[in-house]
Amino acid sequence: MMGTKQEAQAALFYEFSLEGHIPQDHLLRLIDRFVDLDDTRQYLAEFYSHTGRPSIDPELLIRMLLVGYCFDIRSERRLCEEVHLNLAYRWFCRLKLSDPVPNHSTFSKNRHGRFRESALLRHLFEKTVARCIADGLVSGQRLAADANLIEADANKQNSTPKEDWDHSAVDPNDAPRAVKEYLDVLDDAAFGAASEVEPKFTSHSDSSSQCLS
Template sequence: MMGQTANQDQLFYAFNLEEHIPHDHLLRGINRFLDLSTLREHLAPFYSHTGRPSIDPELMIRMLVIGYCFGIRSERRLCEEVHLNLAYRWFCRLGLEDKIPNHSTFSKNRHGRFRESEAFRHVFEAVLGRCMIEGLVGGEGFAVDASVIKADANRANVTTPEDPKDWPGGDRLSRAVREYLAALEETNPVESDTDPIATPRTVSLSDPQARYTAAPGGPAFFAYSTNYLIDLDAGIIVDVEATQAHRTVEVEATKVMVQRVQDRFGIKPDRLVGDTAYGTAPMLHWMVNDKGIAPHVRVWDRTQRKDETLSSSEFLWNEAANEYRCPEGKPLKSNWRRFKKPRDHATQADTIVYRASSLECSNCSRKSECCPNTSHRKIARSVYEGARDVARRIAHTDEYKQSGKQRKKVEMLFAHLKRILKLDRLRLRGLAGARDEFILAATAQNLRRMAKWLTHAQGVPVAIAR
């Protein structure tokens, strides 16, 4: 006989939310390692002591962790998912009848007390501290890299010096535009209202802090860069920094991240792994001489010639004599006469030019393959060449080859960020908005990594959501 479900209302229900969450659910593993006990104390100075009680900040942080762990990009949809999903309610410590905060609460707190107190950075460092307690951070080797993330900006809605446009909104400028103008005034304050404000060639009218960039072979778009500094043992992100999508700014962000980890956790790596973008002479000098870090980085070197003439690497450097020797044994010096006042001969490009004798070059049998278009040979040596030589020597070691393989861990994190966490395009505008999103995403990645590694190591399976 065909059965039929009886729709009879019960007067009382015995319902235990804990029993309905699978033991291998990802949130169970994350909940074990997410400790927000210090959050309220951290935020206390930013709340009033009178008035109506606000939404619990720990509840909002837990909801945001769910959103970034499971790729729920909209806060409106996040509130709906937490309302419907039992596991999400359990993780947020909500009962079946507890109300979900309105989605506008997140925006109000994010632009207010969360940003003023750096609450997201506090949560990230609390999670990182737990990773260190669990032994997932060795501190011996770090890797650094940057990835470009599209901004929430239309590349057709721009202003240029050739076609200037007014900021949309008139007197009521958007938050992203106000932050951009405030940053300009801070770096280059104007003396009067008539002074022009310096702007890049192409500026987005909706998110002017986003950088107009293009990947090789692809169309240009507005974007920001997320910079990761990871520990090579388990691929834990030890720091993250949001910057404009520009190579020089990305490289400088590395110094900020390494110093911040050293100041707050007392950890300085023995080696730093990166691609060629981090192999500039000033950066190598900072690693070798300022920080005492072994640079496992390919040197940014443009001394190799492509016209089949002799490159500077074929000249022998004599440190004691402060000179080069050409293949024929002739010297190249930075000064051929003595000065009463010693000079360092450094140029604005931080190089010292070493020159051969015009007479010796003109009588040399190999002039055609050395300096066919000039009267004598010149070599521009960087004032940081000593650090570059250290990096070149390391590049021939087995440790360097191993570092090249380990560097793939940071590339995998960027792929996970875009494909699994769905952060291939930002939702918030401005550099501050990009910073919030990148920090929360890095926090979610560290939590997922802990939940996967440590729970498996202790014999409890965890279902990793895709």
């Protein structure tokens, strides 16, 4: 006899455990064993006010960012949606089923504010590398970097030949915020170190997009 789902009154109480629903071999379980964010709040203490409403826990934000990096979720808005829906993400972020997920704008404010001013992400990266060295996973003596050549999104027709390019006529104050931040940390001695060939054309939209031929 074919069975049918019985429609009954919804239960008033449910017994549910996130811990029991996350597989033991899940990637986030493996990562969680080595994630140490105990000093995050102390590290950021001076960047928070002693008065006002309680803020979002910075450890929660970092854990959510780790989820985004591990599963290639580049949109902060989508990241918040995925953490809201995915049980494994909630478990890793220490969120109960009833806990709200931070608004996506919170990430932008913290990443461009407290996290950047305090160099928190650099601190966590160096702390992780130091732990890997202490556990014998890496030696800390060599660095390997993988790089890909990406075609510049620059129009050759909207460019200036090198003999007509006058860099002194460019006013850095007119640059947008992202460009200014890039210029602030740019090492002039290292810029273009990959090639000593002088570019024949320089793009108007992106001066780092240069044509060599």
